[in-house]
Amino acid sequence: MVPSFIMHTMTELKQAIEEIVEKHLPDENHFIVEVKMSEKSGKKLLNILLDADEGVTIRACAKLSRAVSEELEAKEMMPEAYILEVSSPGLDFPLSSRRQFQKNINRELKISLTSGEEIEGKLLEVSETGVKLLVKKKKEKGKKATEEEISLPFEEMKKSIVQVSFK
Structure with missing residues (x-):
């Protein structure tokens, strides 16, 4: 044998x-x-x-x-x-599966896109094809910051890290 x-x-x-x-x-x-x-x-x-x-x-x-x-x-x-x-993966280990994204709903993420752009926002939803985030839009002088929901497909995400908040 x-x-x-x-x-x-x-x-x-x-x-x-x-x-x-x-x-x-x-x-x-x-x-x-x-x-x-x-x-x-x-x-x-x-x-x-x-x-x-x-x-x-x-x-x-x-x-x-x-x-x-x-x-x-x-x-x-x-x-x-x-x-x-x-x-278990550490806090700085990138999320790699839909299931990991799902368990982190309502947490802040920092996502590096394949375009080189970085986006930070609160994870609201996970679908078969991507995620929905609540992102703060920069405020103009004298105006309050606004929040906007954006959808990101998984294929446009290079790296996603959960952000630790000490608030």
Whole structure:
């Protein structure tokens, strides 16, 4: 029998690992943001970013880490020493899925567009094709700032970051 770690490409290995992670998610509330493989100090680093509609706990990360590690070992998918990290994306990690946008409705976002323009506004709505933001329009001298709803398609967004407010 040929060990499963003899895979044709890194893409196939990553896809197989994503399937294992998906199978071991704690519940339907949790979802994968990213599975990334890289090198760190000469060892393979397998980084799994986990998110949830109501937040990720350390317990959920630990449980997923144990289950994924056990299955990777049992199937001999990682031929050499590796480091497995399971965590939630940090505040500065760009939103990458509709589900992440959905959980951040009513929060302030800073969106970099493919045109190079940056827009900040309150996330009001998420659709199949994009988002709706409430954006403050600059005020003219002597006038109050106004707010305007704008729609942005996902394909025009390069990067979207949730803005932290300390108000």
